[in-house]
Amino acid sequence: MNVVEMTGEFVSYNSASQFTNVPVSKAIAKRMREAGLKVETLSYNDANGVPKMSVVGKKGKGTGGIALMGHSDVVPAEGWAWDPFKLTRKNGRLYGRGSADMKGSVACMIDAASRLSARDLKQPIYVVATSDEEINCGGADYVHRHSRTLKEGKVRFGIIGEPTLLNVVVAHKGSYKVSVTARGKATHSSTGRGMNANHKMVPFLNEIIDIGKKLDKDPKFLDKRFTPPNCTMNIVMGDGNTAANITAPLSSATINCRAMPGQNWSSITKRIRALAKRHDVSVKIWDGLRPLDTPVDSRVVQEALSVTGKRTTKTVSYGTDGMVFGKTMECVVLGPGDIKQAHTIDEWILPEQLKKGVDVFGQMIARFCIEDPA
Ligand SMILES: [Zn+2]
Known part of the structure; x- marks a missing residue:
């Protein structure tokens, strides 16, 4: 053959x-x-x-x-x-x-x-x-x-x-990836008694987007050997297509950054953990893809x-x-x-x-x- x-x-x-x-x-x-x-x-x-x-x-x-x-x-x-x-x-x-x-x-x-x-x-x-x-x-x-x-x-x-x-x-490039989960409580939205998981997730992600913008300008996270030279943060998210009259019980997101050789992400990890605590979401940080x-x-x-x-x-x-x-x-x-x-x-x-x-x-x-x- x-x-x-x-x-x-x-x-x-x-x-x-x-x-x-x-x-x-x-x-x-x-x-x-x-x-x-x-x-x-x-x-x-x-x-x-x-x-x-x-x-x-x-x-x-x-x-x-x-x-x-x-x-x-x-x-x-x-x-x-x-x-x-x-x-x-x-x-x-x-x-x-x-x-x-x-x-x-x-x-x-x-x-x-x-x-x-x-x-x-x-x-x-x-x-x-x-x-x-x-x-x-x-x-x-x-x-x-x-x-x-x-x-x-x-x-x-x-x-x-x-x-x-x-x-x-x-x-x-490698991958610095964070899985995020926010938990709420499902009720009919008209009751006003539920808790919407997206309402925790969205403000958390807003802060993450700000971090991403700063990373794009931080010389420690830029490497001119690569095109593009920044780590191109990308966020995907979902709540399982919850109906608009139900408070979303679960919201999940993944943050993916294209980490480059020699970059130290420990300060970012620390900040993300602190933000997660403040917004009551849980994070799992994957560092296996160098x-x-x-x-x-x-x-x-x-x-x-x-x-x-x-x-x-x-x-x-x-x-x-x-x-x-x-x-x-x-x-x-x-x-x-x-x-x-x-x-x-x-x-x-x-x-x-x-x-x-x-x-x-x-x-x-x-x-x-x-x-x-x-
Ligand atoms: Zn391939």
């Missing part, structure tokens, strides 16, 4: 993050085994009880080597003019949900790993396909905490194969520049599983296809990008696992 056919097979499963990704993970595991990898599967139920599976494959013995990492979930595909789950060749492009982000890249990783014989490997190759990257990196977090294969392998270097047109990305910031002199960066022939590294503003895997590995984001295609209607990738992806991943494996083991 060539890399285009394998991409087509993975695209054929609708693994939008709200659905299960178990069927596509099983297909990935099967292709990994055919490529000579030993496979560990890691399963859990997500917050909505939907079964999710991540896959970790290993080829070769011992520890060290390099990990090639991707995800098998995709964003939903609505509004397409044709079937988004059937890889379709048109005008030299391959259209399909996940073709660029990033089932094509996962196929490249497996194809590249299949070309090297386990006997020639002085250190192992790992290929990882996670769940829930598009939501909260839940699969990466689960793999990070539970994968015996990765833990025993003590792998130091990784490639996150998100679409970068095979540019070498060394840093990206920015990626791999030093340019890291071996994985230097080898990636040499293999791709690029002169300089790049930074991006979107997050990846590197927010999790970067905790233990020195990672670059490097993969075929263009991020501009990700999440769009009529997402596509060029077949030449897939071929180049196989080539670049193959050369990286050769450098780390055969020529000069890490």
Whole structure:
């Protein structure tokens, strides 16, 4: 099976993050085994009880080597003019949900790993396909905490194969996220006896919006390496569409800031906790998704520049599983296809990008696992 056919097979499963990704993970595991990898599967139920599976494959013995990492979930595909789950060749492009982000890249990783014989490997190759990257990196977090294969392998270097047109990305933003809950009491609004949870939430969020505006001007929270250079606070909220004649019993909101390397959020956390107390709302602060910031002199960066022939590294503003895997590995984001295609209607990738992806991943494996083991 060539890399285009394998991409087509993975695209054929609708693994939008709200659905299960178990069927596509099983297909990935099967292709990994055919490529000579030993496979560990890691399963859990997500917050909505939907079964999710991540896959970790290993080829070769011992520890060290390099990990090639991707995800098998995709964003939903609505509004397409044709079937988004059937890889379709048109005008030299391959259209399909996940073709660029990033089932094509996962196929490249497996194809590249299949070309090297386990006997020639002085250190192992790992290929990882996670769940829930598009939501909260839940699969990466689960793999990070539970994968015996990765833990025993003590792998130091990784490639996150998100679409970068095979540019070498060394840093990206992370996520500073706060879940907010306000509780009230439901009654018919005409009685005047209820308590509206939104009436606690709204003034709290007004103060949060002010904090966001200040962050946009605070040099400590600006980083010119990124576009935009600020952490772009975003708030989403809901009260379950309470009818206008009922006092809302529950109001929830999520605040998301794109935190950047080296920023210290503890003072913000302190202020948010104090405001929450004053407005009688409860907050849960998530700090598990760190920015990626791999030093340019890291071996994985230097080898990636040499293999791709690029002169300089790049930074991006979107997050990846590197927010999790970067905790233990020195990672670059490097993969075929263009991020501009990700999440769009009529997402596509060029077949030449897939071929180049196989080539670049193959050369990286050769450098780390055969020529000069890490
Ligand atoms: Zn992606």
